[in-house]
Amino acid sequence: GMDQKTIHYHLGKMAAPPNSLNSDLSKGFTVAQVAQKHGWTDPMVWSLSLEGKSDRDRFRELGWGLRTWDKWEWNDCDKRFGDEWPGRIPAQLAAHILKYFSKPGDLILDPMAGGGVTPDTCLALDRRCWSFDMIDRLETRPEIEPFTWDTSSGQQLSWPVSSKxxxxxxxxxPPYFDKKAADYDEKSISNLPKKEYLEFLETFFVLMKSNVKKKTRLAFINADWRDFQHTPASEEKYKSGILIDDYLDILKRTGWYHTHIIQAPMSSQRFNAGVVSAMQKKNILGVVSRYVIILNQEE
Known part of the structure; x- marks a missing residue:
């Protein structure tokens, strides 16, 4: 609603800071030092520092080894990208998805952005990003627009983007079923009963298909869920879990066909020695599996 002349005036003033940042970077100051000095975030400075470089060069500058096989594994999240958040994924994982299944300048949609790993990584890899989350953080995360995928009204889900x-x-x-449910907002889908959780995903996949291009790819990240904490491995039942097969069935039923299933296991370091000892005594088989399923709309 601002006057165009006002915006033009402020844009002119905003053109100066990057020159100062570039000067500091050229003098050998680190990205972290430049970010702190100018009050920018690390990903914003990385975006400037890596301008004009290829994806491979960006990976090299960021210190990310490029995995050229279908198992992507890291022990830790890169703390330069994204906030501390329940279920946070490594920026390296998001970066590999962007590297293999998009190109610079592409528009990426992150419908449940959480701690902002995806928009941060998009900045570093020269991708544009629409990101949404139910928690409004205008002062710290203005690029993540507040939006709730409302499942309580009984009405059809709405699409948050009006752009053509x-x-x-x-x-x-998405928040995984039952995992860290207590850490999420009470409206999170992680808190839904199993049947409703799967029904939400089915409705969501249909909604996405009707609002994207025919050539749009979907990278769906999720993990096997088993109630292993209380059950010895030999006593687990088929209907007590949600496995990769269940997601694949729903995806195919809604018109999404997978081209890749990539293993991206969670770090086993989250199981401390005491937990491992208790699991061993009870013959419990834990879960560190996680998958990146890449899909398109062509059989």
């Missing part, structure tokens, strides 16, 4: 432009890639890392 459609994304080239959807990176969908």
């Amino acid at each position: 432009e459609k994304p080239d890639l959807i990176l969908f890392d």
Whole structure:
């Protein structure tokens, strides 16, 4: 609602800071030092520092080894990208999805952005990003728009974007069923009963399909869920879990067909020695599995 002349005036003033940042970077100051000095975030400075470089060069500058096989594994999240958040994914994981299944300048949609790993990584890899989350953090995360995928009204889910432009890639890392449910907002889908959780995903996949391009790819990240904490491995039942097969069935039923299933296991370091000892005594088989399923709309 601002006057165009006012915006033009402020844009002119905003053109100066990057020159100062570039000067500091050229003098050998680190990205972290430049970010702290100018009050920018690390990903914003990385975006400036890596301008014009190829994806491979960006990976090299960021210190990320490029995995050229279908198992992507890291012990830790890169703390330069994204906030501390329940179920946070490594920026390296998001970066590999962007590297293999998008190109610079592409528009990426992150419908449940959480701690902001995807928009941060998009900055570093020269991708544009629409990101949404139910928690409004205007002062710290203005690029993540507040939006709740409301399942309580009984009405159809709505699409948050009014623009005619459609994304080239959807990176969908939803809160996993029952995992860290207590850490999420009470409206999170992680708190839904199992049947409703799966029904939400089915409705969501249909909604996405009707609001994207025919060539849009979907990167769906999720993990096997088994109630292993209380059950010895030999006593687990088929209907007590949600496995990769269940997600694949829903995806195919809604018109999404997978081209890749990539293993991206969670770090086993989250199981401390005491937990491991108790699991061993009770013959419990834990879960560190996680998968990146890449899909498109062509059989």
